[in-house]
Amino acid sequence: MKKASNVFNENKLLIIGLVVLIVVLGFALVVLAIGKAGAPSNIGKVNALAESQDECVVCHRKDTPGIVDQYGHSSMAAADVKCVDCHEVAADYPGAVEHEGVNVLQSPTVAMCQKCHEDEVAQYLHSRHALPAYVSYAGSDGLTAEQLDEYQAIPEGDFDPQKARNAIYALEGPEITRFACESCHDIGKPSVDGSTGQCQKCHLRHEFSLTQARKPETCNNCHIGPDHPQWEIYFESSHGIAYSTMGDTWNWEADPGTLGVDDFPAPTCAICHMSGFGRTPTSHDVGDRLTWFLTAQVSMRRPSWEANMKKMQSVCRECHNENFIAEFYQAADDATEAVNSLVRQADEIIQPLKDKNLLTSAPFDEPVDFVYFENWHHWGRTAKFGVWMQGADYTQWHGAYEMLSDLADLNQIGDEKLNTANP
Ligand code: HEC
Ligand code: HEC
Ligand code: HEC
Ligand code: HEC
Ligand code: HEC
Ligand code: HEC
Ligand code: HEC
Ligand code: HEC
Structure with missing residues (x-):
């Protein structure tokens, strides 16, 4: 039998235990509530269709x-x-499928967005994300007269729009290219109704979220890899470091047109190339702020480069002073010319071989074709992009250094071919 005092002690312990439990639980609830208040705002975003009877x-x-x-x-x-x-859409609209008593498009086209977003569409259609992206693999033969006009209104530089573009496309064949070239370049593909492009490449359905469009991951879908490593370069730059380390505190949902340094202390791809930021208006024409055709084998100035430069620099000026930017542009222009001259050296090695018919006429059928191609297409471009977007390792070890190495190989291959031809 238990003593009375023991029973009393057991009850006291139980009560103390209960009190401690309640205090701990209460504390946990408070911590949870504070945590919730600090969570990203979109988690609490209302569902506008919760009560919809549509x-x-x-x-x-x-x-x-x-x-x-x-x-x-x-x-x-x-x-x-x-x-x-x-x-x-109407029953006779190209691509319409009958569905539950109406006619629908399985994949709404740019013509649908255009009904409400005329400005964005007009800018986009004047960008290289529109028809030029598609022509890059498909050529311009299949375009209608109207599309050809639209295409030719977009600045190209003096590299020939048709020349040798399809060589790799044709060599690999449709089983592969459908998942390769086309997946990226269809951002500018004409739709069945004749309108051009795919907004959903950047505005993932069905949230069409500004946060998502403004993040560099959106561009990473295509701007990645040895021939256009803008993604890798960005993450190596101070701007990318700021994004990686502090981006979760930035104001991603700021209304279009109000975005500024209060929201973003460092730029993402979209801020420099597209967004309205501070005094600079938004543009869906990604060429609008560029001074060079950096993608080209030998880079040349864009037709309206001076006006474009003012627009890009006005973005930089939200955070940097005028001298800093002017000096940076001067040094980057000089580096672009220096890469151009390394590219030209490869041509000087190859030209005598062409003159003496020592190269086969077929594209990409002998090692020298690949070395020559990669010299400008991968390493030359990478060096230039690294300069302009502050990726030192890409300018150096994935860029200029690879060019020096390829030039040595080209020299050796060239000498061997000349020696075999004239022993
Ligand atoms: C009574 C149910 C019902 C109604 C009403 C309905 N849908 Fe559908 N919808 C479906 C089903 C089921 C599918 C097929 C889904 C699948 O393949 O998994 C579908 C498919 C679709 C597709 C894809 C079509 C395709 O061929 O790939 C679209 C686009 C679509 N619906 C839009 C709409 C729109 C817009 C409306 C309003 C006008 C609508 N739906 C009304 C049930 C419905
Ligand atoms: C702002 C334009 C827009 C609105 C509004 C819209 N959609 Fe879509 N929807 C698209 C686009 C663009 C695609 C095609 C995406 C693609 O091809 O990659 C699509 C594709 C689809 C598809 C086929 C693809 C799939 O994943 O099955 C269905 C089904 C669909 N939408 C249903 C709906 C329904 C239901 C609503 C309303 C709740 C709706 N959509 C509202 C733009 C829209
Ligand atoms: C019927 C008119 C209409 C159509 C069609 C339409 N939109 Fe919109 N869209 C709007 C309106 C209105 C807003 C503004 C919402 C706001 O400011 O709160 C908007 C906003 C947006 C935004 C900004 C989202 C944000 O959070 O501010 C994007 C991106 C967008 N639309 C993309 C598209 C795309 C892509 C298509 C075609 C697939 C499309 N829209 C078709 C009316 C439309
Ligand atoms: C991962 C996505 C991706 C794939 C896959 C891809 N490209 Fe591209 N391509 C791009 C991007 C992004 C650019 C623009 C680079 C820049 O401006 O820095 C580009 C540029 C080009 C250009 C130069 C621009 C012009 O219009 O002259 C050509 C030509 C081209 N690509 C053809 C091809 C072909 C052909 C294939 C397949 C054999 C292919 N691309 C595969 C993303 C891709
Ligand atoms: C290359 C990626 C990309 C493509 C392609 C693209 N957008 Fe956008 N869009 C963005 C970004 C980034 C923003 C956010 C701009 C900002 O920060 O204010 C945006 C913003 C918008 C907005 C919000 C209003 C504004 O001007 O900021 C609308 C509407 C819109 N896009 C419509 C479209 C339509 C329609 C298309 C197709 C014709 C399209 N977008 C294609 C990246 C893209
Ligand atoms: C689905 C693939 C895809 C996505 C996503 C994409 N791009 Fe592109 N982008 C391309 C291709 C392809 C080209 C080259 C087109 C050409 O010159 O023929 C290009 C070219 C460009 C150019 C050079 C334009 C010029 O006039 O030479 C810039 C700048 C650019 N993109 C920025 C962006 C930014 C910023 C984003 C993200 C907000 C983005 N892109 C998202 C495929 C894409
Ligand atoms: C600090 C601003 C800044 C950021 C951030 C930035 N860029 Fe750039 N980008 C530039 C500048 C400046 C140039 C060269 C402009 C010129 O030609 O005058 C450039 C060039 C390019 C080009 C080459 C266009 C051509 O002529 O071929 C592409 C494509 C591009 N950027 C895409 C991106 C992508 C994708 C990201 C993010 C992963 C990004 N940029 C981040 C400023 C920026
Ligand atoms: C929203 C603010 C913002 C904008 C816009 C911006 N930058 Fe920056 N930039 C920064 C920050 C923050 C740093 C890191 C500063 C540091 O190193 O302490 C930086 C660093 C740099 C550096 C030094 C990189 C290094 O590794 O030393 C260069 C060069 C630069 N930016 C160029 C540009 C150019 C060119 C533009 C416009 C095309 C631009 N920035 C636009 C915020 C910005």
Whole structure:
């Protein structure tokens, strides 16, 4: 039998235990609440379609709940833009499929967006993200007269739009290129209704989120790899370091046109190339702020380079002073010319071989073709991009150094071929 005092002691312990438990639980709840308040704002974003009785929404809530949920959290749904505004077309519209008593497009085209976003579409159509991206692999033969005009209105530089572009495309064949060239370059592909491009390459459906479009990961879909490593370069730069280490504290959802240094202390790809930032207006023409055709074998100035430079520099000027930027541009121009001259050296080695018919006429059928190509197409470009976007390792070891190494190889191959031809 237990003593009375023991029973009393056990009860006291139980009560103390309960009090401690309640205090601990209460504390945990407070911590949780503070944590919630500091969480990213979009987690608490309202679902504009939660109560919607729209026919498409009601059925698709069951059939494809993901699409309805994502669209519900978009600012377009909040602004009362409906599924049918993008999807519904007349029965005779190119690409229309009959669906639940109406006609819909499976993949809404730029013509649909254009109804409400005329300016963005006009700028985009004047950019190299439109037809030039597509012509890069498909050539311009299949374009309508109207599309050809649209294409030719976009600055090209004096590299020939058709020349040798399709060589690798044709060599690899459609089984591969569908998942390669086309996946990236279809950003500018004409649709069945004749309108050009795919906004959804950057604005992932169905959230159409500004946060997502403004992040460098969006561009990483295509601007990556040995021939255009802008992604890798950015992450190596001070700007990219600021993004990687502090980006989660930036104001990603700032309204278009209000974005400035209060929101972003360092730029992403979009800030330098597209966004309205401080005093600079937004543009969907990604060529609008560029001075050089850096992608070209030998880089040359763009037709309106001086006006373009002012626009890019006005972005830099939100954070850097005038001298800093002027000196940077001067040094980067000099480096661009220096890379041009390394590219020209390769031509000087190859030209005598061409003159003496010592190269086969077929493209990419002997090692020398690859060495020559990679010299400008991979390393030359990479060196230039590294300079302009502050990626020292890419300018150096993935750029200029590789060029020196390729030039040595080309010299040796050239000498051997000349010696064999004239022993
Ligand atoms: C009664 C149910 C129902 C209604 C109403 C409905 N849908 Fe659908 N929808 C479906 C189903 C089921 C599919 C097929 C889904 C699948 O293949 O997984 C579909 C497919 C689609 C597709 C893809 C078509 C394709 O061929 O790939 C689109 C686009 C679409 N719906 C849009 C709409 C729009 C816009 C509305 C409103 C006008 C709408 N739907 C109304 C049930 C519905
Ligand atoms: C702002 C324009 C826009 C609105 C509004 C819109 N969509 Fe779409 N939707 C698109 C685009 C663009 C695609 C094609 C994406 C692609 O081809 O990569 C698409 C594709 C689809 C598809 C086929 C692709 C798939 O993943 O199954 C379905 C189904 C669909 N939408 C349903 C809906 C429904 C339901 C709504 C309303 C809740 C809606 N969409 C609202 C632009 C829109
Ligand atoms: C019926 C008109 C309409 C159509 C069609 C339409 N939009 Fe919109 N869109 C709007 C409106 C209105 C807003 C503004 C929402 C706001 O400011 O809150 C908007 C905003 C946006 C935004 C900015 C989102 C944000 O958070 O501010 C993007 C991106 C966008 N639209 C892309 C598209 C694309 C891509 C298409 C075609 C596939 C398209 N829209 C079709 C009316 C439309
Ligand atoms: C990972 C995405 C991606 C793949 C795959 C890809 N490209 Fe590109 N391509 C790009 C990007 C991005 C540029 C622009 C580079 C720049 O401006 O720095 C480009 C530039 C080009 C250019 C120079 C621009 C012009 O219009 O003259 C050509 C030509 C080209 N690509 C053809 C091809 C061909 C042919 C293939 C397949 C054999 C291919 N690309 C595969 C992303 C890609
Ligand atoms: C190369 C990527 C890219 C493509 C392609 C693209 N956008 Fe955008 N878009 C962006 C970025 C980045 C922003 C955010 C701009 C900012 O920071 O204010 C944006 C913003 C917008 C906005 C919000 C208003 C504004 O001007 O800031 C609309 C509307 C829009 N895009 C429509 C479109 C339409 C329509 C298309 C197709 C014709 C399209 N976009 C293609 C990257 C893209
Ligand atoms: C789906 C693939 C794709 C995505 C995503 C993409 N681009 Fe591009 N981009 C291309 C291709 C392809 C080209 C080359 C087109 C040509 O010159 O023929 C290009 C060219 C460019 C150019 C050079 C334009 C010129 O006039 O020479 C810039 C700058 C650029 N992109 C910036 C961006 C930024 C910033 C983003 C992200 C917000 C982005 N791109 C997203 C495929 C893409
Ligand atoms: C600090 C601003 C800044 C940032 C951030 C930035 N860029 Fe650039 N980018 C530039 C400048 C400056 C040039 C060269 C401009 C010129 O020709 O005058 C350039 C050149 C380019 C080109 C080459 C265009 C051509 O002529 O072929 C592409 C493509 C490009 N950037 C894409 C990107 C992508 C993708 C990102 C992010 C991963 C990015 N940029 C980040 C400033 C920036
Ligand atoms: C939103 C602010 C912002 C904008 C816009 C911006 N930068 Fe920067 N930049 C920074 C910050 C922050 C740093 C890191 C400063 C440091 O090293 O302490 C930086 C560093 C640099 C550096 C030094 C890199 C190094 O490794 O030493 C260069 C060069 C530079 N920026 C060029 C540019 C150019 C060119 C532009 C415009 C095309 C530009 N920046 C636009 C914020 C910005």
